[in-house]
Amino acid sequence: MRELYTERLRLSMADETKSELVLDYFKRNREFLAEWEVKRDEAYYTVREQEKLLRQDMDLTAAGMLAKYWIYKHHEPGRIIGSVTLSNIVRGPFLSCTLGYRLDELERNQGLVSEAITRLIAYAFEELGLHRIEANIMPRNAASRRVAEKLGFHNEGLALRYLRINGKWEDHIRMALLNEALE
Secondary structure, eight states: OOEEEOSSEEEEOOOGGGHHHHHHHHHHTHHHHHTTSOOOOGGGGSHHHHHHHHHHHHHHHHTTSOEEEEEEETTEEEEEEEEEEEEEEEOTTOOEEEEEEEEOGGGTTSSHHHHHHHHHHHIIIIISOOSEEEEEEOTTOHHHHHHHHHTTOEEEEEEEEEEEETTEEEEEEEEEEEOGGGO
């Protein structure tokens, strides 16, 4: 599905025609996101690089390995406020994926990312038929942990030096949500 809807939000896949909106989101949130994401070089903050990345996203989507949705408020259809992503989608006996999410700094504490993820979980379990969604969260990211816990994810333990974030190997809490309908 190219678009998903909630009460307040539209979640929409994007091809390279949305590169300027995506770039605007990243420029607005550059400092805010730096602590939580991979280190970015200056080329990342160009339309050309965003076009390339969006084409890659669409290729992975076509291959069934990715479902990335950009978040818009219904009353602001031309402004991206975040994204929710199911990546590393694996079929066969695994039926699993990894959840990623980010939200505009100015949109925090309104329940928007939880609303978007709730819809994405329904899509993952009901439409894609996945059994497991994993979220890997740095221990110091209390806000992200609260979101996952509120949505029913359970802690499966600590993965030491799991991802290189902002130039440093960071531990991550491995959290998972299982599709009980497939048990």
